[in-house]
Amino acid sequence: MKGMVFTELIEMIEARFSLELAESIIEACALPSGGAYTAIGTYDHAELVAIVVELAERTGAEIPQLIHAFGGHLFATFLKDRPALFAQMGGTFALLEHLDGTVHVEVRKLYPDAELPRFHAERRSPTHLALTYTSERGFADLAHGLIDASIAHYHEPITVTSEDLSAGRRAHVRFDLHHA
Numbered sequence: 001m002k003g004m005v006f007t008e009l010i011e012m013i014e015a016r017f018s019l020e021l022a023e024s025i026i027e028a029c030a031l032p033s034g035g036a037y038t039a040i041g042t043y044d045h046a047e048l049v050a051i052v053v054e055l056a057e058r059t060g061a062e063i064p065q066l067i068h069a070f071g072g073h074l075f076a077t078f079l080k081d082r083p084a085l086f087a088q089m090g091g092t093f094a095l096l097e098h099l100d101g102t103v104h105v106e107v108r109k110l111y112p113d114a115e116l117p118r119f120h121a122e123r124r125s126p127t128h129l130a131l132t133y134t135s136e137r138g139f140a141d142l143a144h145g146l147i148d149a150s151i152a153h154y155h156e157p158i159t160v161t162s163e164d165l166s167a168g169r170r171a172h173v174r175f176d177l178h179h180a
């Protein structure tokens with residue numbers, strides 16, 4: 001997983017909790033990388049999971065909620081880095097429909113070793129988008145956080161429900177988005 005994802009997670013812990021907590025979590029996890037992440041490096045995604053598990057233990061928050069919140073934080077970062085992309089997409093349905101074909105394709109060009117999920121979007125009606133997430137990393141809650149942040153960003157009356165198709169592994173999940 002790209003170092004940028006790690007640096008953003010640590011930044012979120014610093015902002016929401018404290019610098020001391022972020023440092024102490026990195027130390028407690030005894031990570032193979034030592035926690036010295038660079039935005040351009042690539043690290044084992046198990047390190048990300050270890051940090052989130054430790055954060056949940058220290059704060060009493062639930063792991064899925066923390067990963068979801070991290071999705072919101074990442075969305076803000078993407079928005080800051082790529083304002084034109086979000087203006088061009090104009091809404092959540094368009095953004096999600098272009099994830100696999102355009103957005104993550106661009107990411108792959110920048111980082112050939114990026115570990116990206118697969119998304120399949122299907123417009124079931126003008127007001128219903130079904131989106132399936134597939135990734136062995138099991139970060140469907142991250143996807144959910146990104147989707148919710150997108151809906152908030154575009155101020156859309158969209159409700160989201162989800163169904164885990166991978167027996168709770170969060171690796172294969174269908175999201176149903178309904179526009180009022």
Ligand code: HEM
Binds near residue numbers: 099104107138
């Ligand atoms: C609502 C829109 C988006 C959703 C739902 C989404 C979803 C995800 C998820 C769940 C992952 C984690 C990897 C995995 O699960 O296997 C991921 C990784 C990533 N995404 Fe997206 N994404 C969105 C938009 C974007 C945008 C706009 C960008 C940047 C322009 C972006 C860049 C990346 C990068 C750099 C990674 C990390 C790849 C790696 O660590 O190797 N994503 N995305």
